[in-house]
Amino acid sequence: MRKLVAGKLHGIRVTEANLNYHGSITLDPDHCEQAGILPMEFVEIWNKNSGERISTYVIWGERGSRCCVLNGAAARTCQPGDQVIVCNSIYLDDSKLTELKPKVLTFDTDNNVAERLTYSVTKDVHDGYRFEILDDSAQSLSVPLLVSGKT
Numbered sequence: 001m002r003k004l005v006a007g008k009l010h011g012i013r014v015t016e017a018n019l020n021y022h023g024s025i026t027l028d029p030d031h032c033e034q035a036g037i038l039p040m041e042f043v044e045i046w047n048k049n050s051g052e053r054i055s056t057y058v059i060w061g062e063r064g065s066r067c068c069v070l071n072g073a074a075a076r077t078c079q080p081g082d083q084v085i086v087c088n089s090i091y092l093d094d095s096k097l098t099e100l101k102p103k104v105l106t107f108d109t110d111n112n113v114a115e116r117l118t119y120s121v122t123k124d125v126h127d128g129y130r131f132e133i134l135d136d137s138a139q140s141l142s143v144p145l146l147v148s149g150k151t
Helices: 029-035 072-077 094-099
Strands: 002-013 016-018 024-027 042-047 053-060 068-071 083-092 103-107 113-123 129-135 143-148
Touching: 002 029, 002 068, 016 072, 024 029, 024 072, 029 053, 029 103, 029 113, 042 072, 053 072, 068 072, 083 094, 094 113
Parallel strands: 002 103, 016 068, 024 053
Antiparallel strands: 002 083, 024 068, 042 053, 042 083, 103 113, 113 129, 129 143
């Protein structure tokens, strides 16, 4: 079993840092559902501005709010306006890798979804892995944005 990316909110901006709360990250359920992130699920958070990395659990906030609120001790790691990456993970057997299709959302400056992407791993004719980032919004067609060769 390996720990693999299950979904990501990439470049979402922190809307608030609330030190006087129990802890966690509060996120818009609309964003979470699209990326496959569940309430109370543990996630990794990587601050693109400071390089800070933390782990905490998700609380769903108000639907449609586009919120990203760091609570409790996590509030010390981010400031409003910082871009963060929120990533959940799954443990999966190597044989199931090509079945995993993590959803990745990217965001504009107002936390509106800018892109809906999918990570895809397939096997090539030489039994090596091929990794692609597919653009889900390209007229319902998957367009490779990044392709890498064998691993």
